[in-house]
Amino acid sequence: MQVVSGPRQVGKTTLVGQVLSRLDLPSVFVSADEPTPGDTAWIAAQWERGRLAAADAGKAGAVLALDEIQKIPRWSEAVKRLWDEDTRAGRPLKVVLLGSAPLLMQRGLTESLAGRFEVIHLPHWSYPEMRTAFGFSPDDYLYFGGYPGAAPLAGDPVRWRRYVLDALVETTIARDVLMMTRVDKPALLRRVFDLGCRYSGQVLSYTKMLGQLQDAGNTTTLAHYLDLLSRAGMLTGLQKYAAQPVRRRGSSPKLQVLNTALMTAMAGLGPQEALTDREFRGRLVESAVGAHLANASAGGVCQLYYWRERNREVDFVLRADRRLVAIEVKSGRPPHALPGLTHFARAFAPTRTLLVGGDGIPLKEFLEKPVEHWLGP
Known part of the structure; x- marks a missing residue:
């Protein structure tokens, strides 16, 4: 699982969108920003879309990108449960999480997702x-x-x-x-x-x-x-x-x-x-x-x-x-x-x-x- 984090408006969403458009893999890109979902059921529903795309693609799998994930209460617990289910089932679903609130992203990652992610830090532009x-x-x-x-x-x-x-x-x-x-x-x-x-x-x-x-x-x-x-x-x-x-x-x-x-x-x-x-x-x-x-x-x-x-x-x-x-x-x-x-x-x-x-x-x-x-x- 990749986590893309950094300050506001340094191009996180744009970068991931460009990368997904060039991949030879099916992808699902959704944002928790507009409209703001109420609970973790939204995450589960989007995750299922990613699973269906991965199943249709066969061994190559698919990519699920969830933007502004920190806006959903208890997001990290839901992601942990779904990720562990996929790991046990051997599903070829690759997940990218994006967040513009480093404080909340860091808290969720350290509390629930230890050992399951790689952080890609996007700094201010040089x-x-x-x-x-x-x-x-x-x-x-x-x-x-x-x-x-x-x-x-x-x-x-x-x-x-x-x-x-x-x-x-x-x-x-x-x-x-x-x-x-x-x-x-x-x-x-x-x-x-x-x-x-x-x-x-x-x-x-x-x-x-x-x-x-x-x-x-x-x-x-x-x-x-x-x-x-x-x-x-x-x-x-x-x-x-x-x-x-x-x-x-x-x-x-x-x-x-x-x-x-x-x-x-x-x-x-x-x-x-x-x-x-x-x-x-x-x-x-x-x-x-x-x-x-x-x-x-x-x-x-x-x-x-x-x-x-x-x-x-x-x-x-x-x-x-x-x-x-x-x-x-x-x-x-x-x-x-x-x-x-x-x-x-x-x-x-x-x-x-x-x-x-x-x-x-x-x-x-x-x-x-x-x-x-x-x-x-």
């Missing part, structure tokens, strides 16, 4: 994908980010911003987070999201966050809400790199959006204003690099951290197996000395140290290549 599909330049990608559904509106930034805020941000928070898991302070969660967009690329202690949010919550609540937003594919809090895992978990988070479109839409700045403002552009550049790395990390390519010791800092630290890569990002011409990279290299002996921007690797070149390339052999 710069090469947006360039190929929509002709984006590096500056377009910095501002408009990696939402393919919003890209056709790039010629009208006002409409584009409303689309991102209403169809992506609000829908994700209201339907994928607040309706799918317990959140005692919804207004605080929204403010945490706003804070993460405003301070993307910066290290902020939970105590300082509470001061910024002017809320009587506690640091545990903030950490939980940041985790919810991360699993919803919106923004994350990177941990500080340390040799001992326990020291990583106790660190202040570095806030990082997973799509720079969230930064620009929330800031309310037009493309020219955002890209000519030196400080804001610098934050966009670092956040674009961070989003490129964080989306790869979410897909299991590597682990992603930052590092700071007193006034010395490394923007991003990648770890994959025994490979360790330190990355510093500069949007302008950097100084000749890079004390953060120097001290990190002395302390941890990384496999590679990279400078992105300035006199180092051009931003365009860094974003064009997959993260595996920068990890090295």
